[in-house]
Amino acid sequence: QVRVVESGGGLVQAGGSLRFSCAVSGHTFTNYVLGWFRQAPGKEREFVAAMNHIGLRTYGTDSVKGRFTISRDNAKNTGFLQSNSLKPEETAVYYCAVSSASGLPIRTAGLYNHWGQGTQVTVSS
Numbered sequence: 001q002v003r004v005v006e007s008g009g010g011l012v013q014a015g016g017s018l019r020f021s022c023a024v025s026g027h028t029f030t031n032y033v034l035g036w037f038r039q040a041p042g043k044e045r046e047f048v049a050a051m052n053h054i055g056l057r058t059y060g061t062d063s064v065k066g067r068f069t070i071s072r073d074n075a076k077n078t079g080f081l082q083s084n085s086l087k088p089e090e091t092a093v094y095y096c097a098v099s100s101a102s103g104l105p106i107r108t109a110g111l112y113n114h115w116g117q118g119t120q121v122t123v124s125s
Helices: none
Strands: 005-006 011-012 016-027 031-038 048-049 058-059 068-071 078-083 092-099 121-125
Touching: 005 092, 011 092, 016 092, 031 068, 031 078, 048 068, 048 078, 048 121, 078 092
Parallel strands: 011 121
Antiparallel strands: 005 016, 016 078, 031 048, 031 092, 048 058, 068 078, 092 121
């Protein structure tokens, strides 16, 4: 059984940084695309970034590009999301997910097989 566990959320001031981790167990990590999503109160889940096992990456909105960086350590079955210059409107629950649907980075939440429980991020102004 695949298990996905995120960590690294919390309270941060606007302009601050957070580094999220995603520990994956129960299956070979390199078989999966790693994805990060977020969901703000009252809004739909939003794609943030994805990365396949050989390093191909894709990011969501233009506002994320250049400030967020997705990475992974296949040897440690762990994924990461470095988020810099955070904005109050980025307050949300951040989710890690993995997908075996494709070998390429995936932007569609419905194609991810396994999800973590989410980690709350609050960005204060």
